[in-house]
Amino acid sequence: MTRQKFIRWFETLSLEDVAIVGGKNASLGELYRDLTTQGVPVPNGFAVTAGAYRYILDQAGAWDGLHQALDGLDPDNMEDLSDRARRCRTLIYSVGIPQRLESEILAAYTKLESDCGGDLSVAVRSSATAEDLPNASFAGQHDSYLNVSGADSLLDSCRRCFASLFTDRAIRYRIDNGYGHFDVALSIGVMKMVRSDMGSSGVMFTLDTESGFRDVVFITAAYGLGETIVQGQVETDEFYVHNPTFKEGIRKVLRHRLGQKKIRMIYSDGDKDGKTKIIPTSQKMQESFSISDKDVLMLADFAIKIEEHYSAKAGEPRPMDIEWAKDGADGELYIVQARPETVASQMRQDIIKQYTLKGTAKIEVTGRAVGDKIQAGTVRIIQDVHHLGEFKDGEILVADTTSPDWVAVMKKAAAIVTNHGGRTCHSAIVARELGIPAVVGTGNATTVLKNGETVTVSCASGASGYVYQGSIPFEIRETNLSHLPRPRTKIMVNVGEPERAFSVAMIPNDGVGLARLEFIISESVKAHPMALLHPERVKDQKTRKFIEQLTKQYASGTDFFVEKLSEGIAMIAAAFYPKPVIVRMSDFKTNEYANLIGGKSFEPTEENPMLGFRGASRYTHPDYRKGFALECAAMKRVREEMGFSNVKLMIPFCRRVSEAEKVLKALTEHGLIRGQDGLEVYMMCEIPNNVLRIDAFCKLFDGVSIGSNDLTKLVLGVDRDSEKVAFDFDERDPGVMEMIRLAIDGARRNHRYCGICGQAPSDYPEIAEFLVRQGIESISLSPDAVLSTTQQVLQIESDLDRQSARTA
Numbered sequence: 001m002t003r004q005k006f007i008r009w010f011e012t013l014s015l016e017d018v019a020i021v022g023g024k025n026a027s028l029g030e031l032y033r034d035l036t037t038q039g040v041p042v043p044n045g046f047a048v049t050a051g052a053y054r055y056i057l058d059q060a061g062a063w064d065g066l067h068q069a070l071d072g073l074d075p076d077n078m079e080d081l082s083d084r085a086r087r088c089r090t091l092i093y094s095v096g097i098p099q100r101l102e103s104e105i106l107a108a109y110t111k112l113e114s115d116c117g118g119d120l121s122v123a124v125r126s127s128a129t130a131e132d133l134p135n136a137s138f139a140g141q142h143d144s145y146l147n148v149s150g151a152d153s154l155l156d157s158c159r160r161c162f163a164s165l166f167t168d169r170a171i172r173y174r175i176d177n178g179y180g181h182f183d184v185a186l187s188i189g190v191m192k193m194v195r196s197d198m199g200s201s202g203v204m205f206t207l208d209t210e211s212g213f214r215d216v217v218f219i220t221a222a223y224g225l226g227e228t229i230v231q232g233q234v235e236t237d238e239f240y241v242h243n244p245t246f247k248e249g250i251r252k253v254l255r256h257r258l259g260q261k262k263i264r265m266i267y268s269d270g271d272k273d274g275k276t277k278i279i280p281t282s283q284k285m286q287e288s289f290s291i292s293d294k295d296v297l298m299l300a301d302f303a304i305k306i307e308e309h310y311s312a313k314a315g316e317p318r319p320m321d322i323e324w325a326k327d328g329a330d331g332e333l334y335i336v337q338a339r340p341e342t343v344a345s346q347m348r349q350d351i352i353k354q355y356t357l358k359g360t361a362k363i364e365v366t367g368r369a370v371g372d373k374i375q376a377g378t379v380r381i382i383q384d385v386h387h388l389g390e391f392k393d394g395e396i397l398v399a400d401t402t403s404p405d406w407v408a409v410m411k412k413a414a415a416i417v418t419n420h421g422g423r424t425c426h427s428a429i430v431a432r433e434l435g436i437p438a439v440v441g442t443g444n445a446t447t448v449l450k451n452g453e454t455v456t457v458s459c460a461s462g463a464s465g466y467v468y469q470g471s472i473p474f475e476i477r478e479t480n481l482s483h484l485p486r487p488r489t490k491i492m493v494n495v496g497e498p499e500r501a502f503s504v505a506m507i508p509n510d511g512v513g514l515a516r517l518e519f520i521i522s523e524s525v526k527a528h529p530m531a532l533l534h535p536e537r538v539k540d541q542k543t544r545k546f547i548e549q550l551t552k553q554y555a556s557g558t559d560f561f562v563e564k565l566s567e568g569i570a571m572i573a574a575a576f577y578p579k580p581v582i583v584r585m586s587d588f589k590t591n592e593y594a595n596l597i598g599g600k601s602f603e604p605t606e607e608n609p610m611l612g613f614r615g616a617s618r619y620t621h622p623d624y625r626k627g628f629a630l631e632c633a634a635m636k637r638v639r640e641e642m643g644f645s646n647v648k649l650m651i652p653f654c655r656r657v658s659e660a661e662k663v664l665k666a667l668t669e670h671g672l673i674r675g676q677d678g679l680e681v682y683m684m685c686e687i688p689n690n691v692l693r694i695d696a697f698c699k700l701f702d703g704v705s706i707g708s709n710d711l712t713k714l715v716l717g718v719d720r721d722s723e724k725v726a727f728d729f730d731e732r733d734p735g736v737m738e739m740i741r742l743a744i745d746g747a748r749r750n751h752r753y754c755g756i757c758g759q760a761p762s763d764y765p766e767i768a769e770f771l772v773r774q775g776i777e778s779i780s781l782s783p784d785a786v787l788s789t790t791q792q793v794l795q796i797e798s799d800l801d802r803q804s805a806r807t808a
Contacts, residue, residue, distance in 0.1 A: 006052035006101050007108045010045050010191070015313060021047040022127030022187040027338050035309060040302045041334050044115060045122070045191025046108045050129050052101050053162050053185045060095035066166075066182075075175045078389050078408070081168055088166035093159050105158060106151050109190065121149040121193040123336075124157040126164055129185045141170040141404060142186065146225065146276075147193055147267050154190070161188045169404045176411065194336060197266040197276075198328025200290040201226035202236065203424045204299055205341055206243075206307040207319040209432065210371065210423070212344040213502035213575065214319065216254065217241045217300040220424045221290045223281055224264030226323065232401040232421025232428070233278070235259040235441050237289050241300035242574040242643075250643035251297050254574055255498075255567040258553070259422060261286050287553060291326060298333055299324055306338050319345040343432040350482040352507060354784065355460040355474060362469040364449060365417065367442035369465030370428045372503060375437050376456040376471040377414040379449045382406075396455060398445050402427045410434065415457035417445045417467055439465030463499030479787050481508055487793040489771075490778035492582075493786055494757060497523065498571035504783045508790065511579035512572060513705060513780020514650075514757035517586045517631065520568035522596070525561055526550065529627035531598025532557030538598045547598055558630060565634035566642065573644035580646055582682060582705065582757075582780075585631055587652040589614050610710075610719070615653025615684075620662045632670035645678055650705060652684040657696045664700060674702070682753065685743050686710035694746030703753025705780070706743050708760035708767075712736045731760035731767060744774045753777055761785075765792055772796045 008021055013029020021029070025047040032042045057063055069087040074080055097105070113120040126142035143164035145157040164170065165186040174181055194201075202221035207214050220229060220236040228234040240254040261281055268275045291299075303322055311318040323337040355374045380395040382388060388409045391397065397413040399406075401420045410416060410430050418427045421440035431438035437459040439445075449455065449467065456468040490510035495501055496519030521529075527547055531538050535557065538544045547557070554560040573581045589609035593599045602623070606612040618624040638644050649672065654660050660683065664674060667681065674681045683690065683697055686707030690697060697704070712731045713720060720729035730736075740756070747754030755778035761768040762785035771779055772793055781789050 005104070006049050006055065007104050008047045008049055009108075010042070010047070013047065015310075019129055020049050020051070020187070021189075022050060022129045022185075023339065024125060024127035024337060025187050025189045026127075028189055028191065030309075030313075031306070031335060031338055035305060035335075038305050038309075040305055041332060043123075043192040043194055043334055043336065045112065045189055047127065048101075048105060048158060048188040048190065050185035050187045053165070053187070055101060056095060056097060056162065057092070059098045062091055062095055063182075065091050070171075070181055073171075075172055075408070078168075081171065085166050085168045085171050088171075089163040092163040092166065097155055097159060102155060105155065105190075109151065109154055112190070112192065116192050119149070121147045122154065122190050123193050124148050124154065124161060125189040125191070126161045127187040127189050128165070128170075129187065130179055130183075141167065141173050143167065147197070158188055162186055167404075169407055172408045176408075191336070194325040194334045195327045195329045196325035197225050197264075199326035199331075200224070200328075201323075201325040202229060202291075204303050204322050204324060205319065205344075205424075206303050206322075207341060207344055208240075208502045209341075209344050209428075210369070211503040211506060212347040212349070213505065214317070215243045215577070216502075216574065217243060217246075217303045218423075219296055219299055219303075220422060222259065222261050222264065223285060223290050224266050225276060226325065227276070228263060228265045228278070229422070229424060230426050231403055232418060232425030232440060234261055234263055234422070235420070236422040236424065237261065237291070238423065239296045240571070240574075241296065242570075242577070243300075243304060244577060245574075245643035246297075246300060246304065248643060250641075252642045253293050253296050254570055254642070256289065256563075258287070258289060261290060295326065295333060302333070302335055306335070310338070310340065317345075343429075349506070350480060352479045352481060352787070354477045354479075355458075356477070356784065357456075357458055357460065358473040358475055360468070361456070361472055363466050364455065364469055365439070365442040365445045365467045367417070367439040367445070367465050368421075368423060368428075369459035369461070369463060370416075370423065370431045370438035370440060371436070371459050373435075373437040374456065374458045374460050374474040375415040376454065376474075379451055379453050379455055381446050381449065381451050382409070383446070396457060398449050399427075400446055401425070402430070416440075417442060417449070417457060419443055419445050437465070439467055442467070462497045484508060484787075484790065485794060486510075487790060487797050489776065489793050489797065490755070491786060491790050491793065492580075492755065492757075492778050492780035494780050494782055495572050496520075498568040500783075501572045501575035505575035507783060507786050509576070509579070509786060510778065511646075512576055512581040513755050513778055515569065515572050515581055515583040517565070517569075517584060518588050518592070520565055521586065521588075524564045524568045525596075527557075527561075527597040528593060528599035528602055529561055529630050530602040530624065531596070532561050533626055533630070535598070538601045540601075543598050550597070558633075561630045562633045562637060565631065566637040569634065569638045569647065570642050570644055573638060573642075573647050576646070577644065578646050580648055581644070582648045582650050582755075583635065584650040584652050584684065585619070585628075585635075587615050587684075608719075610713070616651050616659050616663050617653070617655065619651075620666050625666070628666065629670055632667065632672055636671050639672075639677070639679065648680040648682060648702075650682040650684060651701075652707070653686065653710070654683050654697075655687055655689060657693060657700070660697060660700050680753075684710075684757075685754075686714075686758075688714055688739065691739050691743045691746065694743060695750060698747065698750035698752045701752070703755070704743060704747050706740055706754070706756040706758060708736070708740070708756060708758025711739060711758070712760075715739055731758070732764060737767075737770060740771070741774055744771075744776050748775065755780060761789060765789075768792055769796050773800070 010029045010032035017026045125144040204219040219239040236259045238257040319341040321341040377396040381398045393412045416438040456472040459465045492513030494514040496516040551560040594603040619628040680702040682703045683701040685704040718729045757780040762782045
C-alpha cells in the first residue's frame, strides 16, 4: 500500500505533533499510545492532518478568496462578522475534497472498520493546531459530528469540520487571543464512536474547578451525549474523589451530589448522520445517579494516571480537563479527550482575594456559584442568539443558557446568570476563563429578573450563588502570601460549610480547630436524627411525607444520615489533609433541634435552651442516645472507611466529670475508642467547672479547646441574646481572662493540648495577644480573621523574642 501522506493513526501520535494534527488529536494520540497500556481505555482512530486542510485550499486556489472575505473585518459588528464567516465556510465546503485525499480518508476508514468489527459508526472531531495548549483552550470553537456512518457521511462531515475553522465564534476567538486566521489550521480526528447516547457521559478535572484545590478529582455525569452538559441544558450528578487517600489504597467516593438530569440527548431513530434529539428522562432516572460508585472510582483512577503522565512529560504539575463516555452497548468506560486545565490551575497560589458583601437585600434568585467574586450591574436578558447585539458592556448577562456563539458578548459582561447548567456547563467554563462571577442553574432567572433593574451577583458564600436586588457595596481584600512566615502559635480555622472547605484551606493554616457538626446537619441532612430513625413518631403527616421523599434513595433513614453527615465531614477533612481537623459533636440547643425537619415531635420546650438539654448531656440520654449513635457511625465511617485519620473528636458542654466518663464509655461502645488508631478526643472548655476541675478532665481527654462565648456567658452570668443586658457581654472582662489563663495553665500542667476556638480572638486583637503571651498552643479563627491575626501573632512573637533576648 502506498504510504499515506495525510493520515496519521493515533498510535503514531504524541503531544509533540500539535503542529501536524492539532492539540486535540495530538492528545488523543498521546493517550492511546502511552496510557492504554496502563489500563486507560481510549477508542482507536486516526487523524486527517492539518496539511490536508492546506492541501485542499492549495488545490482549489481558495486562499485569496478567504483573504478577501476577511479583509476589513470589524469584529464588533456582529452582522458583518456573521456574513464574512458564512462566506468563508461556504468557500471551503464548496471546493470539496481532492481525490487523493478522499482515497486516503476512505482507506483509513475501511481499516478502522475492519479493526473494530461490526457496523462501525465514528465521531468526526475538529482539532485546531493551536488548541488545548495551557494558554489557549479553543473550547467549542469548531464543529464536530457524532455517530457518522458510511463513506458519504464521513466525507461530508470532514468538509463541514474544515469549514468550521471559520465559525463566527472561532474568528472572534482568534482575534481576541492574538492568533492570525491563517496561522491556525484544522486537523480532523476520526475515532470509533462510544455509544454514550445509550449510556452516560461527562467531564472530570484533577482539581476543584472553583477553588483550584489540587487534591481531588471532580467528576460530572449525566445520561446520554455530553453535549447537554456543555450547553448547560442539564444539571449533572457530581462526585469528588480524594487523590491522596485514593493513592493510599482507600477507594471511597468523597462526596455525591445528585443532579436533576431532566433530559438526555440521543441519536434520532435509525439516523446515521449524527442527528440528535432531546428526550425527557424518567422520574426513576432523575432520582438515580447516572453512574455507579464503581464507575466513579474507575474514572478517578484514569484521571490520576492521565495527570501523572502529562505532569511527568511537562516536568511540572499539570492538572487535566478530561472528557469521558460510558458506552451503553458494551457497558465500558472510555476516555475521549484530555487537555490541560486552563483556568483554575493558572490561579496564583500566593495571592488571595477575599470578597465580602457589606450589606444585604432581597434575594431574587439562587443557583450554583461559579467562582468566589461579587459584581453589581444592570440586568440584560438575552433570549436567543439573534438578540446578542442588544447587549451593552458591563451589563449582567441573564439567559436560559449560553453556547460558544455567545462568547463575544460574554466577554463584555460583568457577571452571568442562567436558568440551566451545572459547574461544567459552557456558561461556567467561560465565566471562569473570564474571571467573572456566574450563577448557573437558577431555574427561573429570565422570568424573575427584569431588564434594566440593578442587581448584585454574589458567589462569595460557598456553593450557592445569589442574585440580590439592587447594588450592595462589597469589599475586596488582597493578600500576598509569598513572604508570610508561619508563627510558632498554631493558627487554625473554624469551618462550618463543607462547600467552602477547599477555598478556606488555601489560606495559610495549621488545620481546623473547630468543624461544626450542626452546620452540616442543617444544610446536608436537614432532618432531625430521631425523626429519621422513627418517622412513625412524627406527628405531622406532611412532614412524614417530606422525610420519606428525602430518604427514598436510601435503604433507611440511618443510611441517609450517616452518608450525608460523613461526606460533609470528609470534605472538610480532605481539604486540610493531613493536618488535624477537630470535629465538635452536635451542640444544637432544643429550640434549634426543633427547627430541623421532624424535630418538633422529639424536642421539649425549654425556657432557657442555652443552659438546657444540649451537648454532652444528650449523648447518653434515652431521648437522644440513638441519635448520638448515628453521629458516631458517621465519624467512624470518616476515619476508618474513608481514611481520614486526621479527624479528632471534641465533646461540647460537658458539665461534670461523671458526664465525661459516660460519654467516653458511649463512644467506646460505638467503636470510637480513644487512643485506638490514633483517635484523640478533646473537650470544649466552656463551663467554669471545666476550668475549676481541669486536672480531673485532663485525665479523661487528650486536650481542651476553650469556647470563649459560653465561658464568658457563664462567668459573667450574661445572656448575650438579651437586649437588656447584652452590653455586659465582654470576653475581655478580667474575670473571663483569668479563667482562660487558668485553663491554659491547667492543660500545660497536665501535658495536654490547649487551644481556643471561640469568637473572641477573631474579634479582639488584645485577646489574641493575651493568648500568645500565655503560651496557648493554637488559636482557631473565622476564615476572614486568619490572615490579619497571623500577622499580629508574628509581631507579638517577635516582640517576645526581643524581650527574652534582652533579659538573657
